[in-house]
Amino acid sequence: MSLRIVLLALMFLTSGCGSDNSSPQEPDAQTKSQTPPNVVMIVVDDLGWADVGYNQNTDLFETPNIDQLAKQSLRFDNAYAGAANCAPSRAVLMSGQYGPRHGIYTVSPSTRGDVQTRKLIPTKNKRGLNAEVVTLAESLKEAGYTTGHFGKWHLGADPDTQGFDKNVAGSGNGMTFHYYSPYKLPNIEDGPEGEYLTRRLTTEVIDWVTSIKDKPFFAYVPYYTVHTPFQADASVIQQYLDKGITDKKQATFAAMVEHMDNNVGRILDMLKAQNLADNTLVIFTSDNGGYKMSSFPSPLRAGKGSYYEGGLRVPLLFRWPNKIKPGIDSTPVINADFYPTLLSMSQKPKSGLVLDGVDLSPLLLKQAALQSRDLFWHFPVYLQAHNSKTDQGQDPLFRTRPGSAMRSGNWKLLHYFENNEYELYDLSADLGETNNLADKRPSILKDLSAKLDNWRTQIGAPIPSELNPQYSEEVNQQLIEKELFKRK
Template sequence: MIKYFFRFKILIVVLLFIACASIHSEPPKNKPNIVFIVVDDLGYSDVEYMNQKKGIKTPNINKLTKSGMTFTDAYTAAPVCSPTRGSLVTGKSPAAVKITCHIPGIGMEKYASKQNKNKKLKEAFFLDHLPSEEITVAEALKTQGYTTGYIGKWHLGGGGSRNTKDGIVDANFNPDKQGFDVNIGGCAYGQPARYFSPYNNGTITDGLKGEYLTDRLGDEAVNFIEQNKEKPFFLNLATYTVHKPLVAPEETIKKYDGNRYFAMIDQLDENVGKVMDKLEELKLLENTIVIFYSDNGGLFGNPPLKGKKGTLNEGGIRVPLIVNWLGKVKPGSVCNTPVTSVDFFPTFVELAGGNANKYSKLEGESILPLIQGKKDTSERTLYWHFPHYRREGLSMGAAIRKGKWKYIVGFDTQKEYLYNLEEDIAEEHNLFETHTEKAQELAKDLKKWQIMVDAEMPIGYNK
C-alpha cells in the first residue's frame, strides 16, 4: 500500500509539473491590439488642442487627448522622414541604422551632387533602404502571435522613386518583406505621385476616379481592423498627409477659405475618427492601444518652437504624441517626460508580452510605465545626428537633450548652442558662453554616443 501511495504522489507531482509548464508556456491572454498612426510632416502646432494656429479644426484628435494621455515633450529621431521611420521600425537611432537623411526621390547620385555643390563639408554616407537583416517591430510582434499591417507611406524602399512609374524601386525593400503581412501603399515614395486616384502606386489598387488618398488609406485601415478583430493585430497607419503637395478635396478647401494645408489636416482628422469609430463599433477600445504621432516637425511654422522640418531646433524634432487606451490610460492626463522614436519598439514588444532585451542594440525605453501613470524620476538623455544640409534652418550637425538642457553643434560652422528648455522653449537665448562647463559636459556625452553607434561623419570633418 505504501508503495502505491508513493507512486500516486509521484504521479501527482508529475501532473502538477506538466500543468505548471503548460501554464508558463502559454502566451499571455488578451494581448492588446496596437494601432500606430504616424502622420507625415505634422508639426507640433498643427493640431487644434495646442491653440497655436487659429482656424485649425481637429475634433477627433482632440477627443484622443480628452480620453488619453498627451505628451508635451515627444520627439522624433530626426528632423526629416526616412530616418525617423527607420528608427520607428528598428528601435535603433538613425545613426546606428545608417539612414540619417530622407531617401531622395531623385536618386542618390543626383542628390549628393546637388547638396554638396560649393559646400565646405560633404554630406555623410547614408543608405537608401532599410537593410533586410534589420529586425523590425513587425517581425518581433509576429513572434508574439500578431497579424501585422502596414498602410501608407514607407519611404525606406530605395532611392530614385521619381524615376519609376509605380514607386517601387525594389519590391524586396517593401514592408511585406520586413515582417508586415499586409502592405497597402508602402513603397519607395516619399510623397505620393498623386493624392487623387489613379495613384500610380504599385502597392495600392486604384479606386474610382477622384478618390482621395487619405480617405482611401483610412478605409483600408478600417477594413484591416474588421478582418482581424478576432485576433491580436498591429496596424501601422502611416498617412502621406500632410506632406506636400498641398492637395485636398475642393469642398474641404472651401471650408477653410482656400487654406489647403488646413484642409489636409481636416481630412486627416476625419480618418482618425473613422478608425476610432470602427474600434468602438467592434467593442475593441478596451483591448486596443492607439498611438497618434508624427515623423518630424511641420514645414509651415511650429509656434512657440523655433525652426521647422529639417532643423535641429525644437520645431524640427518636437511633435504631437497622444496615447489612448480605454480603461488603461487616465483620461485627460499629461506626461512631460521626454520620449522619442526608438521607444516604440520596446514598448510594443512589452505590450505584446515579449521581452525587448532579447533584441540587441535597441536604444529606446518602454513608455509603458509612463502611460500607466507611474512617476518617472530618471533624467532621460536623447540624441540626434544629422550630418546633412537643409535650407530650412540649423542642420548639418548633432544635438543632445539631457533633462532641461539641450546642446547643438554645427559640423560645418563649428558653432555651439546651449538652451535651457525649461525656461526657453523657443530657444531664443544661447547660454553657451555663460554655461560653458554644462555645454562641454553635454558635448562629451554626445561624442561618446556617436562613437558607440558608429555614426557616419561628414566628409572633410576632422574634429
C-alpha cells in the same frame, strides 16, 4: 544556417556591449498581468507639433476627433521624432535604433544644396533598412500578432518583406503626387476617379481590422498626408479661406489636416463599433515636424528638416481605455521608445535585440517616472533650405548642416561640424531657441558636449571631416548675405 539567424545569434551574444538600453528585458509583473492589446499606430506625415487643435496657437485647425482622442489619452508634450525628416525618423521607429546603427540620416542623397556652400563631404546615406534589421513588425509577428501596413513605407523594399502580412500602398516611394485617384502608386489599386487617398487607406484599415478582429493585430497607419503636394476638396479649402487664411496653399494644408482628422475619427468609430476599443492601444503621432508656415504661428523654432524643436517635436498620444490614465506628461520621449514598449506590452522579451529606446509601459500603465536619460540625434548630412524666410535655420541656405544634437533635462545642445560650433538652449525658459547660452554657461556646455562625444563614440557615429574641394567660403557668404538682404 542563414545569414539572418547568424546575425540574430551574434546580436544576442553582444547585446551587453551596446547602450544601456540594449540588454534583454522581460516585461514587468503588471505588464505580464495585462492581456496584450491590439495596436493601431497612426503616423501622420509632416504634421507639426502645433498643427493639431489641442496644441495650436490659433483657432484655425479643425481636428475635433484628434482633440477628443487627446482627452482620452496620455498626451506627451515633450515627444520627439527620431529624426527631422521622413525616412530617417521612420527607420528609428521601425528599428528601435538611432541613426548611426542603421545609416539612414536623410532622404537621399546627403549632398543637398549648392555644392559651393558645403564645406564638408557628408556621410553617404542609406536608402532603406537592411534586411538584417529586425523590424518592430517582425517582432510583433513573432509575438503572435497579425500585421498590416496602410500607407507610406519609404524604407526600401516593400513592407511585406519586413514583417507585414498585409500591405496597402507601401513601397520605397516617399510621397504621392496624386491624392485623388488614379493614385499611380505601387501596391494599391486605383479607386473610382476622384477618390481621396487618405479616405481610401482608412477604408482599407477598417476592412482589414474587421476581417481579422478575432486575432491580435498590429495596424500601422502611416498616412501619406499631410505631405506635399497640397491637395484637398475645394469646399473645405474655401472654409479656411473664409476663416482668414490668405495663402491658398496654407488653406489647402489646413483642409488636408481636417481630412486626416475625419479619417482618424472613422478608425476610432470602427474600434468602438466592433467592440475593440477597450483592448486596443491607439498611438497617434507624426514622423517629424511640419513646414514653418506664416498662417500658423508656433512657439517652436523652425520646422521639418531642422534639428531645432520645430523639426523634431511632434504630437504624441497613447490611448488604452481603463489601462492608461488620461492626462498630460512632460517626460521627454522619442519614437525609438515605441519598439521596446510594444514588445513589453506584447509580453515578448527583447531576445538580444539592440534597442536604443526605453520601455514606456511602467509610465503608461502605472504612472511610474522613467529614469532620467538623454536623447540624441545625429545628422552628418546637408539638407537645403525650404523657405529661407521662414525656415529659421542656423543660416538661410540650409535647414541642416552636418552635426549632432541632444536633449538632457531641459537643456538642448546642437553641435555643427563645419566650424566646430555649439548652440546651447534652456528649453524651460526659451522654447523658441532664440538665446544661445554656449558662451554664458561653459560648465553646462562642457558637461553636455562630453556626453555627446561619449555617445557618438559608443554608437559609432560617423563624423565627416573631409573638406569639399568645390567649397567656396566667398560664395557661401555671398549667398547667405543675399538671402538675408531679401528679408529686409
